[in-house]
């Protein structure tokens with residue numbers, strides 16, 4: 001059959017298109033998470049190592065809310081295992097993290113559409129560990145949880161071994177229609193889950209709505225973000241001396257650095273983890289917050305809970321922030337936050353002026369005692 005040259009070209013092109021379509025469709029079937037053309041992919045890499053540490057739940061060795069001794073029978077220094085972040089694949093340089101993050105692992109951030117690669121090394125001598133994320137989309141190998149049948153490749157990383165987890169922030173990882181523009185999720189080790197979270201292997205994930213992340217992943221629509229986790233670490237097999245009623249691994253006001261500037265829009269991410277005693281009511285003095293589009297000043301947290309609330313820091317001063325459960329107050333589940341007085345005009349969250357400029361303008365109110373300890 002004789003065909004004109006342009007018809008042959010057309011037929012060839014059609015065949016080529018068909019082959020390409022089938023190939024791409026096939027690929028997308030097997031990795032649907034990378035084939036949404038509406039989503040521009042940003043890859044974010046984290047280098048995180050599980051390490052044995054000695055942790056002091058009260059570095060000031062004082063109850064900083066009342067300038068008194070840590071009450072008996074509590075002992076405050078214990079062995080923990082933590083997720084510690086490094087700057088790159090050499091695992092040679094520690095990545096600094098805010099003081100208020102305390103015992104928690106590094107903040108893993110993503111915007112909807114991003115892929116996160118967590119290069120995890122287990123350098124603890126205490127056993128096999130891993131990293132299991134809430135919220136992200138993952139396949140079996142990247143679930144980071146060990147159970148039958150057929151646990152994935154990342155379920156259990158032996159001491160001295162490493163694994164790179166690949167987690168994807170799809171639409172269902174990000175905020176829902178009624179949520180704020182960013183959400184908090186947990187990550188933690190998940191082989192013997194209850195032992196490993198109690199050891200200290202737990203940390204936060206923050207995922208923002210598409211278009212709401214700065215280059216560093218922080219949420220564009222707020223001036224400042226804080227994460228606080230209410231966890232009772234059981235350090236002495238139930239003996240009271242080792243019941244550490246902590247916020248981010250600190251008790252009796254020893255959690256420092258929850259500081260902001262008058263007028264700022266502040267997003268708080270609240271987390272709960274632990275046992276049946278971990279029923280917490282995180283209560284803010286000096287402010288109210290918006291939670292689930294309603295106003296409150298106390299947030300209920302159960303083990304595994306994740307809550308995101310917004311506040312306007314419009315009441316300068318140092319204010320108590322604590323669990324409202326009576327036994328937990330007695331055991332030191334108490335902290336403070338400080339709203340520093342503003343001396344320069346307010347910088348909106350969406351403005352191009354940096355947050356660092358705002359910090360320079362801040363006048364510390366009454367946080368000196370908290371910085372230095374009791375007089």
Ligand SMILES: [Cu+2]
Pocket residue numbers: 230278279280281323324325328333
């Ligand atoms: Cu509590």
